[in-house]
Amino acid sequence: MHETSLxxxxxxxxxxRVGMQQPSLYAHFASKHAIYDAMFEQAWRAFLDYCREAVHDLPAAPRERLTAIAERYFDFAVADLARHQLMDVSVIPGFHPSPQAYAAAVEVYGVMQEELRGVGITSDQDADVYTALVSGLVSQQLANDPGGQRWRRLIPRVIGMFADDLNLPTGHTPRKAP
Amino acid sequence: MHETSLxxxxxxxxxxRVGMQQPSLYAHFASKHAIYDAMFEQAWRAFLDYCREAVHDLPAAPRERLTAIAERYFDFAVADLARHQLMDVSVIPGFHPSPQAYAAAVEVYGVMQEELRGVGITSDQDADVYTALVSGLVSQQLANDPGGQRWRRLIPRVIGMFADDLNLPTGHTPRKAP
DNA sequence: GTCTATAGGAAGATAGAC
DNA sequence: GTCTATCTTCCTATAGAC
Structure with a gap:
């Protein structure tokens, strides 16, 4: 999927791709939408694993930790445009994920919330802002500089802004003194 | 287009929709991609007009001005998912806008840059951050609360963060004292 | 479970009358 | 410029042998 568009x-x-003839797929899936559904769930579970496998190596300082998480999130999303579209943008004409598949996405949201609580972010609003910041960098990167680093490089800066806004503690001096 | 997906x-x-039979379209366009191309250009030109028509009524204070621009940008993008996908996300399998159509998008970028210079933002990096902030709110709104206001309400907060980061002057006291 | 064969439909594009 | 009729291609999905 990665090569053609979603x-x-x-x-x-x-x-x-899997070395079969096309009708053989129906021995495993009831319809094309069922395949999309499985891919949707698989993508979110992969993201979940991807998040969890990093959790031990993350910096402890809130600001650096938030930045590291954002960079991981960013890299996963940018690595595969089609996957990103499947997970986060509704581009398939009649496709809506099943409750089971959607549960994987909800689970990720829970993990993310928990992680944010760990650095002192408890309000839903703050969590919304954080996800919006990262997803904005992702969408600009994919739209305007696919394969590049132009927006990825802004992650520390943007997360720094966010951390300043919340007065999160840091190991460094702030980028700009008031 | 607005009703079905892109x-x-x-x-x-x-x-x-335009009261014709399907083959009659070929009297006006050479192919389906040519229609997408025209729609792409039209959408960007519409956005250009939409930006320009507001420019006289915008607040003068930098912070409030940036917020007002962001809200306009946001509203335009969120008003039509299919249009937004056409303009900003590559979802049509083999479609790439022609240079002529793309010129409209570039023109918008120029207007935006000029507007940002007007409030004292001159670096490309700062402009990138600004567009990423707004587009992040847009994509979250479309993905997680289509038709709602959950992310739109965060605009003043997020732009405020940005303005604080740049030490832009304001009429108000900052949201949080250091 | 996998295959070949094919149904059944919808898509983009073309031909040619008016 | 618009129409009807049709071509060609490609899709999802099913039938049935092995």
């Missing part, structure tokens, strides 16, 4: 994905593409 | 749009849909 909307242009066909069952023959998938079947070829 | 990727599911067919020539028959378009023709029906």
């Amino acid at each position: 909307a242009g994905l066909t069952l023959r593409d998938i079947a070829t | 990727a599911g749009l067919t020539l028959r849909d378009i023709a029906t």
